[in-house]
Amino acid sequence: MRPAVPSAPSPELLPHVERISRRSRAGALARGPRFGRVAFVPSREADWLRQAEADLALARHAMQGKHFEWACFAAQQAAEKAAKAAHERLGREAWGHSVTELLDALRANAPEVDAALLDRARALDKLYIATRYPNGLPTGAPADYYTRAEAERALADAEAILAACRRIISR
DSSP: OOOOOOSSOOTTTGGGSOOOOSSOOOOEEEEOSSTTOEEEEOOOHHHHHHHHHHHHHHHHHHHHTTOHHHHHHHHHHHHHHHHHHHHHHTTOOOOSSOHHHHHHTTGGGOTTOOHHHHHHHHHHHTTTTTTTOGGGSSSSOHHHHOOHHHHHHHHHHHHHHHHHHHHHHHO
């Protein structure tokens, strides 16, 4: 019979616990990779959200430099990481790169995720591969295809998704 899993790390584990973000003092207990040990795993939503914000800043910078394909890709990355931050906040693991799937999985617990937000996510998902690889397009390089208008739309979509995810996290 297995012993009950404690609700907090034992005092002898505390020195080994990673720095826990200011916003999330909770965290989760998880099985260690060897011998069924139990380790304290801090919540990382603040880290995911901080990286989402950094990716959004990169998207804006790429726009200024007229690297519209990179602005589009960085916007997609910002939205993906913000969605993963929201999953972390709700105590879930999130895998994959589809912003649509990540947000759709939040719908039951997040009224912020509506049909319009999912449409924005779908638009961003289309930017994940083709913005980076020439073989994602019929001919030419991604730099030849993406326009300021597309990059502006991608930024607006990512900003809307980050705003929704921030609301989920702040609850």
